[in-house]
Amino acid sequence: MSWQWFHRLGSPRWFYEKTTPWLPWLTVFSFALIITSAIWGLAFAPTDFKQGNSYRIIYIHVPAAFLALAGYYIMAISGAVGLIWKMKLPFMVMKSAAPIGALLTFVSLVTGSIWGKPTWGTWWEWDARITSMLILFFLYLGMIALQQAFMHRDTADKASAVLALVGMVNIPIIYKSVDWWNTLHQPATIKFTSKSTIDPSMLYPLLLMVIGFYCFYALVLLLYTRVEILRREHRTQWVNDLISASDKRG
Numbered sequence: 001m002s003w004q005w006f007h008r009l010g011s012p013r014w015f016y017e018k019t020t021p022w023l024p025w026l027t028v029f030s031f032a033l034i035i036t037s038a039i040w041g042l043a044f045a046p047t048d049f050k051q052g053n054s055y056r057i058i059y060i061h062v063p064a065a066f067l068a069l070a071g072y073y074i075m076a077i078s079g080a081v082g083l084i085w086k087m088k089l090p091f092m093v094m095k096s097a098a099p100i101g102a103l104l105t106f107v108s109l110v111t112g113s114i115w116g117k118p119t120w121g122t123w124w125e126w127d128a129r130i131t132s133m134l135i136l137f138f139l140y141l142g143m144i145a146l147q148q149a150f151m152h153r154d155t156a157d158k159a160s161a162v163l164a165l166v167g168m169v170n171i172p173i174i175y176k177s178v179d180w181w182n183t184l185h186q187p188a189t190i191k192f193t194s195k196s197t198i199d200p201s202m203l204y205p206l207l208l209m210v211i212g213f214y215c216f217y218a219l220v221l222l223l224y225t226r227v228e229i230l231r232r233e234h235r236t237q238w239v240n241d242l243i244s245a246s247d248k249r250g
Contacts, residue, residue, distance in 0.1 A: 010087035012229040013238050019222050026219040033212030041205035048202075054118045059206060061111035063213035064104045068136060069171055071101035071217065075143065076168050079161030089225075091157040092232065094164065095147055096224035100217065102140035109133055128177035132170055139167040153232070 082090035150156035
């Protein structure tokens, strides 16, 4: 039964139909969390005694950085599942995750630079954390480019999956860069195995924003994947029936 459920989960049609009712709930939930935490963090969290109000960019920078890394895990795992079990849906998820991850990494780099100017006195520093994040950005761009570089979709999917798996070596480097090397970037302030170094009045809206970003990421990934499913399955009967039903309602 477990294997039947696993292979059913890999069905593009099953995925499309089952995720349809999730979309409005994810939309409301993610925007409610993001708006609430943004107001809380930007308007009500106290001013930092060292950085002043410039620290408030963490409410965008930190969630974007978290999702840039988590999104790469999702992309690489999807590619591995597609290669091992030869399923179509994981490759669609992998392809859909690439542009979202690239955008989040870009946001992380830009907000980090904006934060670095008043904190470090420079927009950019080639320290270990920033450089490894830049490499992550290029890995995402490489995934997007590989998808467009091959005539055959299967070849593009397999090549992209291999790149995603090879690029996984960069993720622990990003995580541990502030511990392994002497860099300008501050150590992690949110810790799960010990006490966080950020005050709870600043931490709680940040955690709420991270949850909101995760929900928003799930929403966008579902939407991208659903579009990719329709694009790849456009010749199947169920997609034609779906289009016909939509035309009748319209």
